[in-house]
Amino acid sequence: MGLRxxxxxxxxxxxxxxxxxxxxxxxxxxxxxGKQFNNLSDDPAAVTQLILNEGQSSNVNxxxxxxxxxxxxxxxxxxxLSSVVTALSQAISLGVEGSNGTLNDSNRQSIxxxxxxxxxxxxxxANTTYEGNYLFAGTAVTTQPFTQSSSSSSGVTYNGNGxxxxxxxxxxxxxxxxxxxxxxxxxxxSDVFAALQGLVTALQTGGDVSGATTQLQQVFNRFNTxxxxxxxxxxxxxxxxxxxxQEQLGLSSAQENIDGADxxxxxxSYVQTxxxxxxxxxxxxxxxxxxxxxxxx
Amino acid sequence: MGTLFGSLSTALSALQADxxxxxxxxxxxxxxxxxxxxxxxxxxVEADPTNINGIMLGNGVNVQGxxxxxxxxxxxxxxxxxxxxxxxxxxxxxxxxxxxxxxxASGVGLSSAINGxxxxxxxxxxxxxxxxxxxxxxxxxxxxAEGFNSASNQLESVQSGIDEEVTSTVxxxxxxxxxxxxxxxxxxSLQGTPQxxxxxxxxxxxxxxxxxSLVGTSTVSAQDGSVTVTTAGxxxxxxxxxxxxxxxxxxxxTGMTQVYSQGSNITQKISxxxxxxxLQVRDQGIPGLQQNLDNLAASLIxxxxxxxxxxxxxxxxxxxxxxxxxxxxxxxxxxxxxxSMSMYITDPAKVAASSDGSVGxxxxxxxxTNLQTTNIIDGQTAQSFYANFVGGIxxxxxxxxxxxxxxxxxxxxxxxxxxxxxxxxxDEEAANxxxxxxxxxxxxxxxxxxxxxxDFVINTVGAQASGT
Numbered sequence: 001m002g003l004r005x006x007x008x009x010x011x012x013x014x015x016x017x018x019x020x021x022x023x024x025x026x027x028x029x030x031x032x033x034g035k036q037f038n039n040l041s042d043d044p045a046a047v048t049q050l051i052l053n054e055g056q057s058s059n060v061n062x063x064x065x066x067x068x069x070x071x072x073x074x075x076x077x078x079x080x081l082s083s084v085v086t087a088l089s090q091a092i093s094l095g096v097e098g099s100n101g102t103l104n105d106s107n108r109q110s111i112x113x114x115x116x117x118x119x120x121x122x123x124x125x126a127n128t129t130y131e132g133n134y135l136f137a138g139t140a141v142t143t144q145p146f147t148q149s150s151s152s153s154s155g156v157t158y159n160g161n162g163x164x165x166x167x168x169x170x171x172x173x174x175x176x177x178x179x180x181x182x183x184x185x186x187x188x189x190s191d192v193f194a195a196l197q198g199l200v201t202a203l204q205t206g207g208d209v210s211g212a213t214t215q216l217q218q219v220f221n222r223f224n225t226x227x228x229x230x231x232x233x234x235x236x237x238x239x240x241x242x243x244x245x246q247e248q249l250g251l252s253s254a255q256e257n258i259d260g261a262d263x264x265x266x267x268x269s270y271v272q273t274x275x276x277x278x279x280x281x282x283x284x285x286x287x288x289x290x291x292x293x294x295x296x297x
Numbered sequence: 298m299g300t301l302f303g304s305l306s307t308a309l310s311a312l313q314a315d316x317x318x319x320x321x322x323x324x325x326x327x328x329x330x331x332x333x334x335x336x337x338x339x340x341x342v343e344a345d346p347t348n349i350n351g352i353m354l355g356n357g358v359n360v361q362g363x364x365x366x367x368x369x370x371x372x373x374x375x376x377x378x379x380x381x382x383x384x385x386x387x388x389x390x391x392x393x394x395x396x397x398x399x400x401x402a403s404g405v406g407l408s409s410a411i412n413g414x415x416x417x418x419x420x421x422x423x424x425x426x427x428x429x430x431x432x433x434x435x436x437x438x439x440x441x442a443e444g445f446n447s448a449s450n451q452l453e454s455v456q457s458g459i460d461e462e463v464t465s466t467v468x469x470x471x472x473x474x475x476x477x478x479x480x481x482x483x484x485x486s487l488q489g490t491p492q493x494x495x496x497x498x499x500x501x502x503x504x505x506x507x508x509x510s511l512v513g514t515s516t517v518s519a520q521d522g523s524v525t526v527t528t529a530g531x532x533x534x535x536x537x538x539x540x541x542x543x544x545x546x547x548x549x550x551t552g553m554t555q556v557y558s559q560g561s562n563i564t565q566k567i568s569x570x571x572x573x574x575x576l577q578v579r580d581q582g583i584p585g586l587q588q589n590l591d592n593l594a595a596s597l598i599x600x601x602x603x604x605x606x607x608x609x610x611x612x613x614x615x616x617x618x619x620x621x622x623x624x625x626x627x628x629x630x631x632x633x634x635x636x637s638m639s640m641y642i643t644d645p646a647k648v649a650a651s652s653d654g655s656v657g658x659x660x661x662x663x664x665x666t667n668l669q670t671t672n673i674i675d676g677q678t679a680q681s682f683y684a685n686f687v688g689g690i691x692x693x694x695x696x697x698x699x700x701x702x703x704x705x706x707x708x709x710x711x712x713x714x715x716x717x718x719x720x721x722x723x724d725e726e727a728a729n730x731x732x733x734x735x736x737x738x739x740x741x742x743x744x745x746x747x748x749x750x751x752d753f754v755i756n757t758v759g760a761q762a763s764g765t
Contacts, residue, residue: 003717004717004718004722005717005722006713006714006716006717006720007716007717007720007721007722007723007724007725008716008720011712011713011716012713015709033403035402037402038400038402038403039393039396039400039402039403039691040396040399040400040401040402040687040688040690040691040694041393041396041690041691041692041693041694041695041698042402042691042695043691044688044689044690044691044692044695045688045692047401047402047684047687047688047691048684048685048687048688048691050401050402051401051408051680051683051684051687051688052680052681052684054408054409054412055408055411055412055669055680055684058409058412058413058415058416059412059415059416059419059669061416062415062416062419062420063419065419065420065423066419066420066422066423069420069423069424070423073424131424131427133424133426133657137657138655138657139651139653139655139656139657139658139659139660140655140656140657141426141655141656141657142426142656142657161653161655163652163653163655163658163660165422165425165657165658165659165660166659166660166663167422167423167659168419168422168663168666171670172670174663177423259402291723291724291727292723292724292727292728293723293724293727
């Protein structure tokens with residue numbers, strides 16, 4: 001007699017069926033969740049990757065939000081400064097007009113009133129708020145930065161501070177998002193309000209209107225240079241946004257690669273498992289029909 | 298010279314032997330599904346022959362005893378693999394409960410709370426005086442703290458759930474030890490008697506196998522047929538007919554159930570079986586994870602607090618604590634940091650975003666966001682420490698599962714082997730039944746033939762003698 005075989009054939013068949021049921025379960029889980037794995041232990045290295053990937057992705061999302069928040073306030077600041085530029089150009093034209101020797105006092109007074117009006121307009125623009133915060137107060141955003149003042153020679157004092165803010169738009173990458181009011185409007189020697197006031201005074205008193213206009217022209221030029229900060233930063237933000245969008249796409253496709261189930265292979269392994277299960281069931285069904293006792297009647 | 302009556306008694310011995318064999322077959326069939334039952338076979342020997350004038354004449358057949366078919370070496374191997382299997386299986390199922398707490402693969406865990414906290418800070422940096430954004434920072438900080446609280450509490454509740462199993466497992470071990478001691482006594486008293494130890498050894502094997510699934514043991518067979526059972530750590534469970542009961546008691550410091558043998562604490566020496574697996578999760582797996590979680594919480598608390606203290610709040614005052622500072626109960630240990638983590642500030646204005654005291658400054662928030670890229674714990678950033686922590690749980694379970702699969706295959710194979718040695722095959726029993734039935738019929742035929750012969754002798758020879 002040869003080697004004795006385990007008489008309990010069910011034991012072997014059940015072990016096989018058990019394994020197949022596990023495979024079937026895994027495939028079903030993958031199909032229903034669309035994920036390659038659903039537990040840490042299925043692929044620990046991938047889960048570690050996934051966590052780091054999600055951390056990075058959460059940062060990138062936040063950077064994108066920061067960019068868009070900053071873009072809004074900077075666009076507001078930029079367009080405000082653009083209005084100031086228009087106003088200053090008008091004042092310069094008026095100064096050129098006022099330096100014409102053929103004008104009489106009354107003409108000059110009228111021009112002085114117009115320039116004074118432009119000064120008030122610039123003052124109002126310098127106090128522009130965005131979502132309740134003053135745009136040109138440095139970081140003292142709740143303090144009105146520019147107020148009329150008789151004690152100041154320019155007629156305007158600056159109440160903000162000289163600080164600026166930076167906002168994070170990438171890993172370790174911060175972008176300065178504002179210029180203080182004193183940098184833009186009242187740098188010493190290039191004070192916008194002082195130059196406008198100088199022109200007004202010259203027009204009113206019959207002083208050196210031409211010299212005051214030249215001075216205003218110089219202040220205007222410097223102002224325009226300062227203003228490019230916003231334009232430059234905005235275009236940097238635009239390219240950062242494009243980059244971050246790319247990165248976000250990259251991260252989500254990386255995540256898909258890490259944990260997305262390959263449906264083709266999952267379905268084919270499911271079908272294979274089903275076939276094998278079917279065969280095992282049939283085999284198990286056959287076993288009960290075969291013992292010698294059935295033939296001993 | 299042989300006699301008719303001699304033949305009759307020979308045939309009778311055959312009838313008796315075949316009856317016994319049929320009864321054994323019937324018992325095998327009856328027990329074909331009894332766990333631990335080893336198939337039996339009759340030990341048939343030829344009866345001592347009679348020497349009649351130098352001619353040796355056979356005297357039929359004797360049933361010398363009943364033999365249980367088993368392979369003791371196989372049983373011992375199976376028991377030792379079973380110890381490993383149930384230890385691993387208990388370990389894996391315990392750690393799977395832990396895995397569920399940190400199942401980042403399905404989006405459960407602290408990762409999103411950590412990300413959410415830093416996102417809220419970054420959002421605030423774009424508009425530091427916004428009260429909604431400030432409130433969001435407080436909420437995100439609270440969510441992070443609650444995340445740590447809940448993870449720590451869940452770890453603890455898995456741990457105490459496992460602790461509850463220890464007492465009941467020890468009771469089962471004690472029950473089996475008593476059973477084995479009782480069987481030892483019966484087996485020793487039956488040694489050398491014609492009925493043999495019967496199925497008692499089989500029953501004892503079954504009890505030993507059950508014991509193996511509960512705790513790692515080592516078994517030594519004695520000359521008198523008894524077995525001595527000790528735990529893998531050497532504490533006696535059964536010696537001869539005596540069982541040594543294990544006892545349990547709570548440790549005053551940890552509140553965890555300890556196992557005692559003869560008055561000494563053997564908890565740390567226990568390995569193998571459900572008990573070994575449970576203790577491994579309870580005393581090694583979970584405390585290690587709890588410690589890492591506490592270290593991470595403590596590091597975040599102190600670093601975030603330091604960042605907040607460097608800035609100025611919305612009212613221009615110097616910043617203070619952000620989270621409630623953690624004071625270790627034992628110096629150098631962060632035990633309890635995760636469970637007790639909570640917000641210190643409740644006023645959104647107290648988030649120290651400003652670097653110079655002005656309301657619109659967000660300069661100090663860089664000290665917060667820099668924490669994301671700074672190695673603040675074990676030379677790693679918080680996020681990668683956490684990722685490795687979670688990955689470590691996965692690796693641990695996956696390694697234990699692989700070992701479990703491997704041991705499972707060995708156990709299956711050994712069970713298969715054991716079953717092929719000791720299992721009842723109905724085919725075989727049917728064949729045996731036929732064989733014994735035919736032999737019985739043949740022996741009965743012999744009796745009938747002798748009856749005819751005797752009849753013939755009485756009726757023919759006797760009638761002639763009486764002259765009829």
